[in-house]
Amino acid sequence: AQSVTQPDIHITVSEGASLELRCNYSYGATPYLFWYVQSPGQGLQLLLKYFSGDTLVQGIKGFEAEFKRSQSSFNLRKPSVHWSDAAEYFCAVGGNRDDKIIFGKGTRLHILP
Amino acid sequence: NAGVTQTPKFQVLKTGQSMTLQCAQDMNHNSMYWYRQDPGMGLRLIYYSASEGTTDKGEVPNGYNVSRLNKREFSLRLESAAPSQTSVYFCASSGIGQGSSYEQYFGPGTRLTVT
Numbered sequence: 307a308q309s310v311t312q313p314d315i316h317i318t319v320s321e322g323a324s325l326e327l328r329c330n331y332s333y334g335a336t337p338y339l340f341w342y343v344q345s346p347g348q349g350l351q352l353l354l355k356y357f358s359g360d361t362l363v364q365g366i367k368g369f370e371a372e373f374k375r376s377q378s379s380f381n382l383r384k385p386s387v388h389w390s391d392a393a394e395y396f397c398a399v400g401g402n403r404d405d406k407i408i409f410g411k412g413t414r415l416h417i418l419p
Numbered sequence: 420n421a422g423v424t425q426t427p428k429f430q431v432l433k434t435g436q437s438m439t440l441q442c443a444q445d446m447n448h449n450s451m452y453w454y455r456q457d458p459g460m461g462l463r464l465i466y467y468s469a470s471e472g473t474t475d476k477g478e479v480p481n482g483y484n485v486s487r488l489n490k491r492e493f494s495l496r497l498e499s500a501a502p503s504q505t506s507v508y509f510c511a512s513s514g515i516g517q518g519s520s521y522e523q524y525f526g527p528g529t530r531l532t533v534t
Contacts, residue, residue, distance in 0.1 A: 315459070338521055349423075349509060349525035350462075357521065396461065400521065405450045405469045405513070406477070407523060411461035 308333050310399050310410035318416040321389055327382040327413050329397030339380040340398040340407065341371055350396065356380065367391070392417045420445050423526035425510050431532045432500040440495040440529050442510030450513045451493035452477075452523065453485060455506040462509065468493055500533045507531070 311330045319325055331337060338357050342350040354365025361373040371382045380397060394414045400407035426441045444451065449470050454462040454477075464477030468487040482504060484496045493512075497504060507530050511523040 340522055342525075349527045350511075350523075351525070352522050355522050406452075406464060406467060409462040411459065 308399065308408050310397050310408050312395075312397055312410035312413045314413045315411070316414050316416065318418060319387055320418045322386050325382075325384045325387045325391070325415070327395050327397075327415070329380045329382065329410060330378050331380065331397070331399040332378065333399050333401060335401045338400045338407070339371075339373060340400070341365065341369070341380075341382050342396045342398065342409075343367075344394045344396065344412075346393070353382070353395075387415075387417055389417050389419065391415060422446065423510055423512055423524050425508075425526035425529050427529060428527065429530050431534065432497075433534055434501060436500050437496065437498050438500065438531075439497075440508055440510075440531075441492070442494065442526060443492045444510075444512040444524070445491065446512060446514065446524065447490070448512035448514045448524075449490070451487065452511040452513075453483075453493070453495045454509045454511065455479065455504075456509060456528075457506050465495065465508075497531075500531075502533045505531060505533045 309332045340355045341353040344350045353369050354363050356363050356373045394412045396412045397410040398407045423444045452467040453465040463479045466485040468474045471490045486494045507528050509528050510526040513523045
């Protein structure tokens with residue numbers, strides 16, 4: 307069955323510290339992978355996506371993610387977080403023959419001043 | 420471009436009342452989607468439409484109906500609202516099948532409360 311797991315419901319980091327948000331997926335075909343961010347009261351905004359090619363992808367706002375097929379993971383990273391990064395982050399997976407994508411339950415990021 | 424727009428932004432209904440949530444996109448996308456978001460549950464797909472004239476059930480379709488009015492518009496109807504339908508509803512669209520980007524673009528959401 308297709309699924310996305312985000313093991314951490316909440317993560318708290320200090321401003322300026324590095325960040326890694328975990329995402330594991332289960333998908334029977336070649337996966338297309340996404341990270342979205344949702345600020346309070348807002349819709350979802352795409353941070354980055356992986357379709358093929360280089361397994362390290364760069365996104366907006368200084369985020370990057372690495373696709374590791376052997377680990378079925380697509381973890382999101384940022385070297386130095388800012389207070390404005392406090393939000394909820396969703397990992398999602400889809401396929402090239404499917405017009406739906408499956409979302410994880412999200413990780414809420416809190417930033418300490 | 421406005422992207423994906425949704426109306427209304429907020430709505431309060433009494434149990435048993437009906438209403439329609441409107442969604443429109445101006446990106447010439449084929450596919451459109453309705454999700455609901457509840458705390459701790461992530462986004463769950465209610466219905467989607469892969470092209471004008473087609474609709475399919477998602478993960479949680481019970482209690483809802485949809486209409487793909489034309490390529491731009493995709494509405495979600497609650498015929499008899501229940502408190503369990505209290506949620507935030509998001510519409511999204513994607514350009515799959517057009518050789519364009521695959522990701523979904525989201526509207527700002529409708530916060531619905533059923534009392």
